[in-house]
Amino acid sequence: MANADRPGWQLGTLRDVPIYIGRTWPIIAVVIIATFGPQVADAYPDLGGAAYFVAFLYTLLLLLSVVAHEAAHALVGQWRGYHVRRIVADLWGGHTAYDTDDSSPMSSALVAVVGPLANAVLALAGWLALHGVGHDREVARLLIGAFVFTNAFVAIFNLLPGMPLDGGFILDAVVWRATGSRSAGLLVAGWCGRVLAVLFVAWTVVRPLLRGDTPQTFYVLWSVLIAGFLWVGAGNAIARAKAGRLFARVRVRDVLRQAAIAPDTALVTQLPRNTDVVVVDRQGVPWGLIAPADLLQAARPELQDVRAAALARVQPAGWVAQVPSVDVDVTALVRAAQNVGGAIQELLVVVDGQPAGLVAIQVLGDALAAAERPAVASV
Structure with missing residues (x-):
């Protein structure tokens, strides 16, 4: 049960790290069921109301993907000496909370890269499983196919080089290692994150408009929300970089x-x-x-x-x-x-x-x- 001291509902633990479904997760679950359910119903009219149950099963598969992604971060973080406090699946996918900052560029890069790698492994496992499912089991193939696509997309998207994506932390680590300055790494990765936010809106909203097409309201809203998430996360990284430079002036x-x-x-x-x-x-x-x-x-x-x-x-x-x-x-x-x-x-x-x-x-x-x-x- 959720209470004021927890970020949501606890699913279990992983090496003493609690795993939570965040209080905002039901929002994404409702959105997925509301959008994916009608698509399933149109493709398979015989399912009737069961189409929404199929959409619900997809939300569970998505939850599994998020937990696997964050669990990879947590396990490698523990290996590199981080004190991992919790894993949370929330509206923006999920996050893993640590008590300490990254101790080295190598630790930061390793912790970052394993999240997308976990999704890539799930996508590969789903692709292999898809070949073992008969064509007569169309609903199962639909779910597995969606699972493969989602994990492949998450793996690729998260490796984009900009904060707050995992690729941003990898870029931060590379610049940090090359310059010896964490502030420089955060600054570069933060500004790259802002560029990604602008490019994302340009690709999903502006590009269709320039071609004379009218973007669907649903995709416009999600594009703006995701771009806002990128912009805010990138801004936080830039603020941390500026604070780090200030702190470095006082011993x-x-x-x-x-x-x-x-x-x-x-x-x-x-x-x-x-x-x-x-x-x-x-x-x-x-x-x-x-x-x-x-x-x-x-x-x-x-x-x-x-x-x-x-x-x-x-x-x-x-x-x-x-x-x-x-x-x-x-x-x-x-x-x-x-x-x-x-x-x-x-x-x-x-x-x-x-x-x-x-x-x-x-x-x-x-x-x-x-x-x-x-x-x-x-x-």
């Missing part, structure tokens, strides 16, 4: 300030007075923060026996940001702050398992704003 070291580490059982009198204190539990897990102003307040004689645990302010889950070095850019810090949300004011930066210092969200925002100003002034 973790630029916004980091020193902090002391103390166990939560330490007496307040044992803590340094001129710096922030990160409080850890018996296992060494940081959970609280004591500001210098709070330590000054605790300097009164009657509070000399107070321990750090009583003075520390509990920090929200996710306040620890792991980075490989303080010389890297602040992308990981921005992502950590976004994941936690508005409840966070400080991030604890950890390098190789050791706390390196604190970063105030306000300081991080100011540094990014300052880094953006020269670019705005030069436009």
Whole structure:
């Protein structure tokens, strides 16, 4: 059953990854039944109302194709070290959600290419199965033929080189590998996605008009919807590229300030007075923060026996940001702050398992704003 915490109705799991039918999937199912059903009824009048049941079976085959496509992404993503959260079949086909960004051009390309390859394999399997079905079983041949065509089309269409299609991620990986810049890859793939959106509308709508034909309303609507999907996805990639270039201008070291580490059982009198204190539990897990102003307040004689645990302010889950070095850019810090949300004011930066210092969200925002100003002034 669907609820507010889920993207839809859960079908099952794949290596602990939940698989959902998204809440928008019934829309595409209704559209397919409403359009494919009459075509089946016209081709096979003897079926009567059963023609719509045949159309319903086709929606199930389409659902199988979507799940297979996304499952391929998920399995290869797990192999390449991604934390896969869920697989969802929705109005636009489907998507696989990850907790982390692509770790390398090779990982990104591999995860992207296996989706269309899965559809190509299904198309081949359907084509082989079609040869084993007798010509007297016309409805079965119709369903299998539609299954073959759909999977072949999805495989080819998804390999087109533009975001947000899988081919766009492959193009992104190629440019990323060639230039060493993920932002450059996203920018190229994003603009190619926008070109694809324009070409798609030109081919399906403008081209018939130039030939003097009147495009059917149904195909016009779907063309515009698909082109809109491509345009928005491409725009998101371009926005990510611009954000990545901005983040690259600020290093973790630029916004980091020193902090002391103390166990939560330490007496307040044992803590340094001129710096922030990160409080850890018996296992060494940081959970609280004591500001210098709070330590000054605790300097009164009657509070000399107070321990750090009583003075520390509990920090929200996710306040620890792991980075490989303080010389890297602040992308990981921005992502950590976004994941936690508005409840966070400080991030604890950890390098190789050791706390390196604190970063105030306000300081991080100011540094990014300052880094953006020269670019705005030069436009």
